[in-house]
Amino acid sequence: MAKRRAATEGTVFQDDSGRWVAMLELPRHPDGRRNRKKRRARTQAEAQRLLRGMRDEFAAAATVTNARRTVAEAVVDYRAAREAQGLSKGTLDQGRWQLDVIVEGLGRRRLVNLTVADCDGFLEAAAKGIGERRPVSRNHIARIRFVLINVLDNEIRVGQLSRNVAELSILPATTVARKERRALTHDELSALLTVAKGSRLILIDLCARNGLRPAEARALRWADVDLELGQLTVSGQLDRQNRRTKPKTKKSARSLQLDDVTVGRLLAWQSKQSVLRKTARNAWLDLDIVASTARGNPVDRHSLARSLRSLCARCEIDPPISPYELRHTAITMQADAGHSSWEIADWAGTSESMIADVYRHRFRRVSHLRSPV
Numbered sequence: 001m002a003k004r005r006a007a008t009e010g011t012v013f014q015d016d017s018g019r020w021v022a023m024l025e026l027p028r029h030p031d032g033r034r035n036r037k038k039r040r041a042r043t044q045a046e047a048q049r050l051l052r053g054m055r056d057e058f059a060a061a062a063t064v065t066n067a068r069r070t071v072a073e074a075v076v077d078y079r080a081a082r083e084a085q086g087l088s089k090g091t092l093d094q095g096r097w098q099l100d101v102i103v104e105g106l107g108r109r110r111l112v113n114l115t116v117a118d119c120d121g122f123l124e125a126a127a128k129g130i131g132e133r134r135p136v137s138r139n140h141i142a143r144i145r146f147v148l149i150n151v152l153d154n155e156i157r158v159g160q161l162s163r164n165v166a167e168l169s170i171l172p173a174t175t176v177a178r179k180e181r182r183a184l185t186h187d188e189l190s191a192l193l194t195v196a197k198g199s200r201l202i203l204i205d206l207c208a209r210n211g212l213r214p215a216e217a218r219a220l221r222w223a224d225v226d227l228e229l230g231q232l233t234v235s236g237q238l239d240r241q242n243r244r245t246k247p248k249t250k251k252s253a254r255s256l257q258l259d260d261v262t263v264g265r266l267l268a269w270q271s272k273q274s275v276l277r278k279t280a281r282n283a284w285l286d287l288d289i290v291a292s293t294a295r296g297n298p299v300d301r302h303s304l305a306r307s308l309r310s311l312c313a314r315c316e317i318d319p320p321i322s323p324y325e326l327r328h329t330a331i332t333m334q335a336d337a338g339h340s341s342w343e344i345a346d347w348a349g350t351s352e353s354m355i356a357d358v359y360r361h362r363f364r365r366v367s368h369l370r371s372p373v
Contacts, residue, residue, distance in 0.1 A: 010054065012047045015040075020047035024054040057112065069160060071114065071151070072107035075099050077158070078151045087241075093302075094240065098147040105130050106148075111161055119148065119169035127172050141171055181325055183332035183361045184208065184317070191315040199291040199299055200307050202269050205262050206232075206291075207326035211334070211348040213237065214323040216252070218299050219244050220290040227266060230258045234349060242298050252349040266290070331359040 010024035024037045037054060041047040057068070079099065082092055105122045106114070126144055129135045136144075148166045155161035184192065189208055196204050206217040215237035224233045233255045236244045247253045258266075269290075276294055277287070291299050304323050312320035321329075327348070334344045341352045341360075348355070 010051045012044060012051055014044075020044050022047040022051035022054065024051060069111050070107060071109050071111060072103050074111060074151050074155050074160070075103050075107070078154045081154055095143075095147050098144045099151075101126055101130060101133070101144055102148055102151065104133075111152075111155060114152075114165055116165045116168045119145075119166045120172070122148075123169060124172040138171060145169060145171065181328050181358070181361070182321070183325065183329040184321060186333070188315065188317050189329060192311055192317070195311055195314050198269070198272070199293065200304070200311070202265060202291045203299065203304060203323075204308075204326060205265055207323065208329045210256055210258065210262060211327055211330040213248070213252075213327055213349075214301065214304060215239070216247070218242075218291055218301070218304070221288045222270070222290055223288055225266060225290065227263055227270075230260075230263050232256045232258055238298060238301075240301070242300060247349070249349070251345075251351065254346075254349045256347070328359055328361065331355060332361045335360045336362060 010022065012020060012022050015021050020041045020043060022039045022041065025034075039047075039050045039054065041050055079092075102122075105125055106118065109118060123141055123145060126133075127136060127138075127141050145166065148169075149164060152161060152164040152166050156164060192204060192208075193201065203214070203217050206212045206220065207214055210232070212220075212234065216234050219236045219238040220232070220234075221236075224235055225231075234247060234253060237247060237252075239245050273292065277296070280295060287296065289296065289298055293299060301323065308323060308326075309320045312318070331344055331348055334347065335341075335355070339347075341355045344359075345352045345355050348359070350359075
């Protein structure tokens with residue numbers, strides 16, 4: 001009597017059409033049905049090679065189905081896992097382009113065959129620009145690597161993978177330098193403040209005239225503002241998920257004296273907010289946020305960046321500035337006015353070295369020194 005084939009054993013035979021078939025016997029299904037995988041070849045030797053390959057795949061990933069799983073399929077499941085967490089649309093969109101780059105560069109690669117060299121090669125290609133994409137900076141490559149590690153970690157979590165090779169990858173050298181910050185001139189800032197309206201006007205004023213960080217301005221509450229005394233207290237900031245956290249450093253927590261222009265804009269906006277709350281179709285989510293949307297949400301950092309690009313286009317400011325460059329503008333103007341570095345550092349909630357090395361952009365007056373001879 002012929003011996004029955006056990007699980008993970010296979011055979012090679014010739015079918016009625018004359019083609020050779022490599023068949024691998026796998027563990028039975030939970031309902032007791034037999035589980036077989038077949039692959040066809042032209043010759044017996046090729047069929048034997050396919051059978052050995054199926055056995056190796058089974059040993060590496062427990063099933064042939066899992067062994068044929070690609071990085072693109074892993075990305076799909078990673079997206080689904082993030083959506084199941086109930087994250088906001090803005091949070092879900094944050095890693096969207098990184099996932100698209102991963103699919104474009106590694107999508108067809110099988111997970112069980114993915115190596116550290118593959119990850120290194122992919123990151124190098126991404127730095128130079130995959131397909132029609134432009135080269136990216138080292139910060140963006142680091143973000144792509146971080147998202148790839150998360151995708152593979154999710155595969156380990158669900159039992160599709162046993163190790164994360166992306167953790168051993170290294171960041172390649174990039175040719176794209178980090179964007180240099182710049183500061184607006186008085187005329188450019190005046191034009192920007194003229195065309196801005198609503199919460200965007202308030203945010204530009206707080207950052208470009210009063211030196212707040214964009215995250216601090218977006219987190220500002222009416223409880224932090226005393227319009228009668230013209231004072232503002234910086235007691236928190238927003239993180240990437242728009243959650244309020246403590247100030248960035250101990251020096252960041254500070255109180256500022258506001259001028260009449262800023263106080264007038266805040267009073268006008270507070271009155272406009274009361275009208276928006278009455279006419280809003282949905283319940284106002286947070287009554288205390290200063291720079292809020294029409295529904296009471298904090299202004300998203302991506303939305304602020306898009307608004308600034310649009311306003312810069314209207315004012316013919318080229319290239320457009322980023323939200324953080326508004327703070328650079330405020331600090332540079334204070335330096336142009338002749339204030340000392342320690343005064344500006346105390347006002348802006350940072351250190352003197354940051355003022356001298358990072359924030360001050362234009363030429364400044366220097367001390368007059370007499371000749372040593």
